[in-house]
Amino acid sequence: MEKKTKRRDFLFTATYAVGAVGAGAVIWPMIDQMNPDASVKALASTEVDISAVDPGKTITVLWRGKPVFIRRRTQEEIAEARSVKMEDLKHPEKDEDRAKDPEWLVMLGVCTHLGCVPLDQKGDYNGWFCPCHGSHYDTSGRIRKGPAPTNMEIPEYKFVDANTIKIG
Amino acid sequence: MSEHEYTPKSKVGKWFNDRLPLLTLANHLTDYPTPKNLNYWWTFGGILTFCLITQIVTGLVLAMHYIAHADMAFQSVEHIMRDVNYGWLIRYIHANGASMFFLAVYIHIFRSLFYGSYKSPREIIWIIGIIIYLLMMAAAFLGYVLPWGQMSFWGATVITNLFSAIPLVGEGIVTWLWGGYSVDNPTLTRFFTLHYLIPFLILGLVVLHIWALHVPGNNNPIGIDIKKPSKDTVPFHPYIVIKDGFALLMFMIVFAFFVFYTPNILGHADNYIEANPLVTPAHIVPEWYLLPFYAILRSVPDKLLGVIAMLSAILILAALPWLDTSKIRSAVFRPLYKQFYWILVADVLILGYVGAMPAEGLYLLIARIATAYYFLHFLVVLPVLGFKERTTPVPLSITEPILGGSPNLAAVKKKDSFKVQ
Numbered sequence: 001m002e003k004k005t006k007r008r009d010f011l012f013t014a015t016y017a018v019g020a021v022g023a024g025a026v027i028w029p030m031i032d033q034m035n036p037d038a039s040v041k042a043l044a045s046t047e048v049d050i051s052a053v054d055p056g057k058t059i060t061v062l063w064r065g066k067p068v069f070i071r072r073r074t075q076e077e078i079a080e081a082r083s084v085k086m087e088d089l090k091h092p093e094k095d096e097d098r099a100k101d102p103e104w105l106v107m108l109g110v111c112t113h114l115g116c117v118p119l120d121q122k123g124d125y126n127g128w129f130c131p132c133h134g135s136h137y138d139t140s141g142r143i144r145k146g147p148a149p150t151n152m153e154i155p156e157y158k159f160v161d162a163n164t165i166k167i168g
Numbered sequence: 169m170s171e172h173e174y175t176p177k178s179k180v181g182k183w184f185n186d187r188l189p190l191l192t193l194a195n196h197l198t199d200y201p202t203p204k205n206l207n208y209w210w211t212f213g214g215i216l217t218f219c220l221i222t223q224i225v226t227g228l229v230l231a232m233h234y235i236a237h238a239d240m241a242f243q244s245v246e247h248i249m250r251d252v253n254y255g256w257l258i259r260y261i262h263a264n265g266a267s268m269f270f271l272a273v274y275i276h277i278f279r280s281l282f283y284g285s286y287k288s289p290r291e292i293i294w295i296i297g298i299i300i301y302l303l304m305m306a307a308a309f310l311g312y313v314l315p316w317g318q319m320s321f322w323g324a325t326v327i328t329n330l331f332s333a334i335p336l337v338g339e340g341i342v343t344w345l346w347g348g349y350s351v352d353n354p355t356l357t358r359f360f361t362l363h364y365l366i367p368f369l370i371l372g373l374v375v376l377h378i379w380a381l382h383v384p385g386n387n388n389p390i391g392i393d394i395k396k397p398s399k400d401t402v403p404f405h406p407y408i409v410i411k412d413g414f415a416l417l418m419f420m421i422v423f424a425f426f427v428f429y430t431p432n433i434l435g436h437a438d439n440y441i442e443a444n445p446l447v448t449p450a451h452i453v454p455e456w457y458l459l460p461f462y463a464i465l466r467s468v469p470d471k472l473l474g475v476i477a478m479l480s481a482i483l484i485l486a487a488l489p490w491l492d493t494s495k496i497r498s499a500v501f502r503p504l505y506k507q508f509y510w511i512l513v514a515d516v517l518i519l520g521y522v523g524a525m526p527a528e529g530l531y532l533l534i535a536r537i538a539t540a541y542y543f544l545h546f547l548v549v550l551p552v553l554g555f556k557e558r559t560t561p562v563p564l565s566i567t568e569p570i571l572g573g574s575p576n577l578a579a580v581k582k583k584d585s586f587k588v589q
Contacts, residue, residue: 031344034344034345034347034354034358035343035344035347036343036346036347036348036349036354037347037354040347040348040349040352040354060446062445062446064348064349064350065348065349065350065351065352065445066349066350066445067445067446113329113471114325114326114329114330114332114471115325115326115328115329115332116322116325116326116448116452117446117447117448130448131448131449131450131451131452132322132326132448132452133466133527134526134527134528147466147469147470147471147474148471149470149471149472
């Protein structure tokens, strides 16, 4: 026997639907309150004076609670980074795309494996080495060996003038 | 619940019990028929209850003095250690209590594995136990972050970054967990809240764990179904209460040894350095009780697969009642399983050892072999063994092998002649 849709079935379905929307409207604020708040977002950019950085030196600045490496690379490092073949890379990116000004490499000093801070001038590729789980990065901050899946991230930055970089 | 109907003797008792049957419950717990051959490996349920209560009580006290703020957390822990009356004692009990809790839970879990306590009809008890174990790991991790030392900070960074392995939404989940773009004050305050919450969830699950246990009753060293109550059982009180109490005293000696003589041996010196987001400690290792899983994570060269392997290593336990195809519960009557059991114990210990070592060279190779074997044990050895193994005869009751009349008469005779000599 075919079941006939009754007025009561409609009322039940409508009640469940409205109830589900209501529950969702209550749950979402509970979830979203955990996302970065306005005060955290307000600290989204920082300006750095780079006049004192000599070639071959790195400074580390804190941006959004994370370290940013600003390295003034030597000519050998630039040559090494630019001569790598794309097929040798796990995450192929040209050095030209990573360092707008070849002398300055600005990148998040955060290993893309599990977020440790890699050590400068270490590892098999003269770049960075993460002590936590052994990822090796080259002089362009690209992953060459180890568990990290991608190259170290390049944040949004620009040269405000010859001596100042604005990150974020 | 009890087979017989319980009526309180006093009039007031009867009046109360008719309205809320708490006395019936108390009577059930007192008279609860327990197999009389339970050995000391069965005392860890009581010991674990003690551990949970110790953690809750010391934790409540610590929360009265601790300040969950990135600028003050480290100092407030030092304040507890140096200024608060007996603060050092309470914190050392809480910190070492976590290790003691895991020590006891590992013995409890491996007891189940040896005697087949996870098998029908006790699957739900087992699965609730696995959920409790997962919550314990979460509570331990969250609690370890609160002192806001270097290991706290970088442990939190590494573990929360595990979620970034999830495709597409991973990064968003990590930012959501942090409440920012790195581990910082919002992370600390929510971790404190959750660390406070989880023990009470565990307490609720422990009630369900014991409730589910009291439906079929305890398993026992020979792993047979027994009639309850019968000659094979003794009442929980006083027999098991006294035995549990004695074992608890022995356990407390070990506990006190750590607290009073070597309170920092299970921790890391790096955690007495305040958190610094610019410097990662040279060698990050989790607490000892998480090392086997950490070794599995690191043995897989791919980020996502490493995380999946680590989670599977824990979740595979929940499927154990169906992966183990043998009808015989106790390893006492399973000559082959008994050997594989000890290989698994050794395998987990090896994983724990290499988890503490740097992930390179020979250590990495050993970690990979041990990881492969871990999964092999559950996915291949156990299912196949149930069909291939020739088990030895199982007695019909606990008393039979001693009093005679066992189907395994030869074994009984052998035992008797041995006694005469």
